[in-house]
Amino acid sequence: ETGVTQSPTHLIKTRGQQVTLRCSSQSGHNTVSWYQQALGQGPQFIFQYYREEENGRGNFPPRFSGLQFPNYSSELNVNALELDDSALYLCASSSGRAQPQHFGDGTRLSIL
């Protein structure tokens, strides 16, 4: 059973650019959630996808968007990058909202 994998592990962008982060869910999981974790803080919920539909969203602007594919892998897209977007972006998969979430190691995004 493969776990949650995220790519890339590190990324450096400049203000105003766009970025796409990728996540492969754990086998058998149909729900994926994305989180932003700033240094020294707990993760903040961005949004969740269930069977390719957005199933909940946190307090993030529309320039944060996502997709879930038929194989339940997922993308997080961020447009018009700002300095405050620098963070660790975590993806988690589960077999349902109330089920244990399994996290990947994250993508470290730095905005210059």
Add this chain to the structure above:
Amino acid sequence: KQEVTQIPAALSVPEGENLVLNCSFTDSAIYNLQWFRQDPGKGLTSLLLIQSSQREQTSGRLNASLDKSSGRSTLYIAASQPGDSATYLCAVVDNNDMRFGAGTRLTVKP
């Protein structure tokens, strides 16, 4: 709006001590509460999940309790080891999302 607080923010103990980490939340209408461990620069590793109908869960040297009515959970670590050094995060799942505390950074000294 659900708020999750963890106390203390940091804790340093000698090897072998038993210790308790605390987590409190403001809205008791939760589906479950989950404890995670995070090593520096890494993702989160799930330790224990307590459903809203449960009072506690145990795994090895770890025991987590849940008191929904008072909005509290504790993570008890028995016979701590240097390998337990990490940040421990609690998170609650309610009708809206999964909300995390800021974590407790634990250091276990040999």
